[in-house]
Amino acid sequence: MSVSAISIRGARKHYGPLQALAGVDLEIRQGEFFGLLGPNGAGKTTLISALAGLTRLDDGVLEVMGHDVVSDYRNARRQLGVVPQELVFDPFFTVREALRLQSGYFGLTRNDAWIDEILEHLDLTAKADANMRMLSGGMKRRVLVAQALVHRPPVIVLDEPTAGVDVELRQGLWAFIRKLNTDGHTIVLTTHYLEEAEALCHRIAMLKAGRIVALDTTSNLLHRFSTHALRVRLAEPIGLDFLPGAREAGDGWVEIPFERYGEVEDMLSRIRLTGGRIEEMVLGEPDLEKVFVGVMHAA
């Protein structure tokens, strides 16, 4: 079996009395598009900082492509591109200078062809000679993505990369990151946009108070914790005993869960036979937001 892209074993971290990581175990395989989700303060950034060698764990082992992030730091760091959450830059450099400088940290002196390619993909070519301080927040975020890629790392970790990025650019960014994944890069993503995680990630871990509280493929999570639902708004209330699982959802709406679309026809005819008159109707798909809320509530 090939080495894991990221291996996390028994990761623990305290900040004073606060337990930021309470024993996290996680293996992310090469080539995965993996989502790390959790509410504010769950420990996602702490874990990413530790992977990047910016924070020391109290206990546990972290490896990137088999390289220990403490005892084999240089090799581990080379395998990893991190797009940090905070926008921190030297405002006096141009975009190209910042990327050359970053290349220099990895000993890459002739990297301009690759830098041009990254700039092109991130729609930053026109801004290559602009000073960092002159860029908008969304552009700065794209420069952060570019910086993480200068040394062509096989594993790329993005900590909320689309915060503050407008819809069009967000889609462009995702198309590029998807391409990196199809080209073989492992992608680890944290985001608070759950529809984004649902659309992109093959597998998801949910973190709460420094612990993993759910870990599965995206489709298994969707099916385990969320269901399809038929929602109808009725002209007048009717008894709901004949509709298994049905519940009042406010303002005359009734929600009825189901597993297969074939069940909908039967539900509608039962409503009609009981004298129910439908004024509006919506079919709800399982979605990651419901899963997230359900998991966080139960944990």
Ligand SMILES: Nc1ncnc2c1ncn2[C@@H]1O[C@H](COP(=O)(O)OP(=O)(O)OP(=O)(O)O)[C@@H](O)[C@H]1O
């Ligand atoms: N340097 C620090 N000193 C003290 N406490 C810290 C420090 N860094 C993080 N914490 C605390 O550790 C916990 C985990 O924070 P972390 O930033 O890892 O969460 P997160 O899941 O990334 O949250 P968010 O979604 O808001 O980015 C939080 O309670 C936070 O306040």
